[in-house]
Amino acid sequence: EGAEPGQVLVVHVEKITPHNIGWTGYRGNTGAMPGWLGDSNVGPTSKVVEIRDGRIIWNDKFSIPIKPMLGCVGVAPARDRWVNSWAGVWGGNFDIQEVTDGAQVHIPIQVPGANLHIGDMHALQGDGEICGGGGIETGGIARLRVELKDKPADMTWPRIENDEYIMTTAQARPAEDAFRTALSEMLLWLEGEYNFARKDAFMFLAQVLEARITQFVNPTFSYVAKVKKEYLEWTR
Incomplete structure (x- = not known):
């Protein structure tokens, strides 16, 4: 209630x-990689797993610790209609593993009321979400x-924070x-909030930036760019 364009909706993921x-x-x-290795010769295949005691039971010999996440956190876009497989400046289906317990997702509000939507819960996801x-x-x-x-x-684009990192x-x-857009947003964040000159921000990020693609399968691909907060304490 009271959300308007020109504001940010901060979603605290508590648990x-x-x-x-x-x-x-x-x-x-x-x-x-559709067709990258030729015909897969696999055909449709799926797997159902039990989640027990904080682990994914892959088979009777191997289990994997869960890392729960929300793949989709967004607000209503300002124009047009988008199915929820898309993501953009409004957030949406970006499939970023850091959207987990303790994260704060900052989303620019596009329309009055914001219209927050969440979903696409994963117990675990590897980088690329390749299948x-x-x-x-x-x-x-x-x-x-x-x-x-x-x-x-x-x-312009959503930002994410947790106790350890700032992220674009x-x-x-x-x-x-x-990647270039996420990097641009990080440069602007360092300039606007951490008092960096543009030239210094470039040289700083060349040493400390962490970045990776989190999903490579949706209509648009997701990159996250990260800087440890401990590297920014001296700027305050």
Whole structure:
């Protein structure tokens, strides 16, 4: 209530608790590399797993620790209609593993009321989400808290924080455009909030930036760019 363009909706992810069953699958011709190795000769395949005691039971010999996340956190876009497989400046289906317990997702509000939407819970997801339905898809309970803040003048895309990092993200095709946009947003954040000159921000990020592609299968690809907060304490 009271959310308006010119503000940021801050979504505090307090706790994600997945259900005890998960699913993953590969359709045989989708994902990060359709046709890259020729015909897959796999065909549609899927796997149902038990989630027990904080672990994914892959088989009777191997289990994997869960890392629950929300693949989709967004507000209503300002124009047009988008199905929820898309992501953009409004957030959406960006599939970033850092959207987990303790994260704060800062999303520029596009329309009055914001219209927050969340979903696409994964118990675990590898970088790239390479099979399309490639995370351990599951349901569960997400405890969230939201607040409104004024939007920084230099902010266009969502930002993410946790106790250790500040993060920017962007979605685009080709993937290098997503990286360049996320990098641009990080440069602007360092200038606007941490008192960097542009030339110094470039040289600083050349040493400390962490960046990777988190999904390579949606209509636009997601990059996250990260800087450790401990590297920024001297700027305050």
